[in-house]
Amino acid sequence: MEIIMALILVIASSAIFILRMAHDQYAEWLSKFLHGALMCISALWVGCFYLFLASGDSRIVFPFAALLIFTALISLYFDGRVLLSFTLPIWVVILICNFVYPSELTVLNALLYVLLACLFESGRRILRGWFVLAINREQENRVLIKQLQNLANHDPLTGLANRRSFHLLLAKAMQRHEQCGTSVSLIMLDVDYFKKYNDHYGHQAGDECLVKIAKCLEAATRSIHDVAARFGGEEFIILLPEANQQQAIEVAKRIQQNIQDLAIQHAASPVAPYVTISLGITNLTPATNATRFIAQADAALYKAKEAGRNQWQIFSN
Numbered sequence: 226m227e228i229i230m231a232l233i234l235v236i237a238s239s240a241i242f243i244l245r246m247a248h249d250q251y252a253e254w255l256s257k258f259l260h261g262a263l264m265c266i267s268a269l270w271v272g273c274f275y276l277f278l279a280s281g282d283s284r285i286v287f288p289f290a291a292l293l294i295f296t297a298l299i300s301l302y303f304d305g306r307v308l309l310s311f312t313l314p315i316w317v318v319i320l321i322c323n324f325v326y327p328s329e330l331t332v333l334n335a336l337l338y339v340l341l342a343c344l345f346e347s348g349r350r351i352l353r354g355w356f357v358l359a360i361n362r363e364q365e366n367r368v369l370i371k372q373l374q375n376l377a378n379h380d381p382l383t384g385l386a387n388r389r390s391f392h393l394l395l396a397k398a399m400q401r402h403e404q405c406g407t408s409v410s411l412i413m414l415d416v417d418y419f420k421k422y423n424d425h426y427g428h429q430a431g432d433e434c435l436v437k438i439a440k441c442l443e444a445a446t447r448s449i450h451d452v453a454a455r456f457g458g459e460e461f462i463i464l465l466p467e468a469n470q471q472q473a474i475e476v477a478k479r480i481q482q483n484i485q486d487l488a489i490q491h492a493a494s495p496v497a498p499y500v501t502i503s504l505g506i507t508n509l510t511p512a513t514n515a516t517r518f519i520a521q522a523d524a525a526l527y528k529a530k531e532a533g534r535n536q537w538q539i540f541s542n
């Protein structure tokens with residue numbers, strides 16, 4: 226009996242050790258090894274029961290087997306075949322025990338055997354169902370959280386960052402500026418005579434135009450820290466957290482060039498026969514808060530509009 230128990234311990238601990246150390250948890254050899262190990266352990270338990278029976282105390286076999294089987298149900302429920310490879314030899318021993326060593330309890334034991342088998346399988350299915358449900362819910366929740374985060378931070382039409390997300394990123398950039406003294410620039414831009422564009426080509430065409438402009442803005446920003454956001458209707462803002470004034474001017478020029486290359490027809494514009502934009506550029510100076518910083522970019526944009534649109538201007542006091 227001691228030798229059998231020692232063997233059970235050795236096989237069980239080596240199985241756990243190999244499972245933990247294996248590189249590929251889903252390798253086919255691992256599954257075969259697990260089946261083999263479980264069969265061996267199960268056969269050793271059968272040997273134990275034989276020794277109990279041989280010692281003349283057959284009453285201990287049934288409750289002991291039931292205990293083992295329910296333990297297996299809890300730990301091996303995830304795979305029907307694995308569970309069966311461990312429990313089948315034990316079931317067979319109980320059956321033999323009931324019919325080879327008949328007692329006055331034989332019929333009752335046989336009934337209990339059937340009941341136990343039914344409970345066993347339904348328990349396994351319930352556990353597995355809960356497990357699958359929990360995993361599915363977890364995956365659904367992850368997808369939902371991603372969608373919610375996306376909705377909370379992005380503009381649904383253009384896919385750019387929305388105003389809320391822009392403010393959060395601006396606060397972070399300003400904090401970094403305070404701590405490390407890095408340059409921060411803003412470019413605010415507005416589509417020239419966009420109302421006339423909508424009136425002339427329709428709202429749907431207006432939407433398409435905004436989407437194209439948004440793509441141009443994304444293409445014009447190069448650093449991964451730069452953020453192009455939709456600030457309002459046809460107003461966009463670009464946060465350049467590591468750009469000085471000269472670098473911001475270069476980005477503004479690239480944006481203008483990209484939009485010019487698009488050559489979106491704008492027959493109703495008094496400025497040009499295609500869609501143009503006006504841009505305001507500003508650089509963060511010490512003791513400027515976020516509201517004032519944005520207002521400076523807006524003032525520069527206003528200056529560009531006043532100067533005849535289709536151009537960029539730098540904020541000056």
Ligand SMILES: Nc1nc2c(ncn2[C@@H]2O[C@H](COP(=O)(O)OP(=O)(O)OP(=O)(O)O)[C@@H](O)[C@H]2O)c(=O)[nH]1
Pocket residue numbers: 382415416417418419420421423427428429430431432435457458459530
């Ligand atoms: N198609 C479309 N139009 C929008 C959207 N959001 C705002 N607009 C339109 O953008 C236009 C903005 O008009 P204004 O503020 O007068 O600006 P503007 O006509 O561009 O004039 P300036 O900025 O002075 O050159 C309005 O007609 C809005 O209806 C949108 O999501 N889609």
